[in-house]
Amino acid sequence: MHPRIAVVGCGQWGQNHVRTLAEIGALAAVADRSFERADLFAERHGVKAMDTDEAIASPDIDALVLALPASMHGPTARAAFAAGKDVLIEKPIALDIADAELTAAVAKKTERLLMVGHVLRFHPVFQKLCTTVAEGRIGTVRHIIANRMGLGRFLGMDVVWDLAPHDLSMILKLANAMPRQIEATRRTVLSDATDIADISLEFPGGLQAEVHVSRVSPYRDRRFSVIGTTGMLVFDDLAPEGEKLALYGHKVWRDGPNFSFENAPVTYLPVCPGLPLDRELRHFIDCVAHRRPPETGAAEAVETVRILNAASPLGPAVA
Structure with a gap:
């Protein structure tokens, strides 16, 4: 039986996660800042629509996929780890190295899986x-x-x-x-x-x-x-x-x-x-089910943010 996964964020890329997890049979719920959008995808795939806090707290959810604006990844993931959830976070996991390192540290402390969505x-x-x-x-x-x-x-x-x-x-x-x-x-x-x-x-x-x-x-x-x-x-x-x-x-x-x-x-x-996305999500499901470290884990997620900051030190939205 697959772990029960909720996708948080039903935007352009989040929709692909929703569709692929539904095809695999692991989608349990969807959440979005727009409840109308969440309800639309929930009805389409026959799962629950939730807000983010509900998905994090729900005992019926084993893991989350976060496809949010990067500034929201860290706080949302850390709340999920504290609630006992494993998390796949779309790239980048943060916009600065301190936030990325904190997210990795909380995942380690709570013994939860942190995987970054480097789909290629x-x-x-x-x-x-x-x-x-x-x-x-x-x-x-x-x-x-x-x-x-x-x-x-x-x-x-x-x-x-x-x-x-x-x-x-x-x-x-x-x-x-x-x-x-x-x-x-x-x-x-x-x-x-x-x-x-x-x-x-x-x-x-x-x-x-x-x-x-x-x-x-x-x-x-x-x-x-x-x-x-x-x-x-x-x-x-x-x-x-x-x-x-x-x-x-x-x-x-x-x-x-x-x-x-x-x-x-x-x-x-x-x-x-x-x-690639099907392979990525099946890998995440396998890691959650069998408690295996992911191929694209916390160390790589943090290092990627470090390189990005070094290459674009004024931030992602500034020349």
Whole structure:
């Protein structure tokens, strides 16, 4: 039997949680600042409509999914932990490091599960990429390049906070460490906040990564490239099915005082089908049911907020 889960926040992304949990059979209730909105989704899926406090206090709810404005994540999650609930919090879990650390500390003190909704960590292509790296098919990872570019969304949050968490989460997974150096360049172009940003990360051991995000690009780009000593992998989320994960066996080697290189034809790696959000929520359900630590837990949630603050120190809504 699935844990009984309530979704708090039925906005643009919260609706996806509601629908997916209903399909899985784990949705028990919905809550929203607008009771009319909560009632609409509750009726649609045959569950209870509650306000947030009721969902937190209800003995009929085992866990919560929070899809709220980021400023409300911390206080709501901490109240839920105190009431004995496990919580999945949409990214980012907070807007400053102190709030994020407090939420993580309360989860630990109350022995509750804290999972952050870094949904691309559960993308089957990214998971296959991680497996391929672990198998040593591209040697030692030396550099990662993440591009997340397109036109829109102007939601009162700058592009660093809106788009960069996706790729930062994937980079942290592959690095298996926290960056020791963070540098960022931000530009305001067409709005009142940061529209374009370049973030550079350096990790212990020499691994480097760069994240390029833009919401004023005339074209879309969703590529995540991993460069190793004996090959390269590219996760292109906009590529056709069957071509989303490319392996390049390119080689570079020292040739006397110089370097030589050899191009290799691309190989597209097969990937099992699956929807990232469905995988993420099933993972959360499994963690709640079997008391297992989540793949995207408190340490990663806090570190992501730390990087975001370093990259955009004036806050998410300021250039």
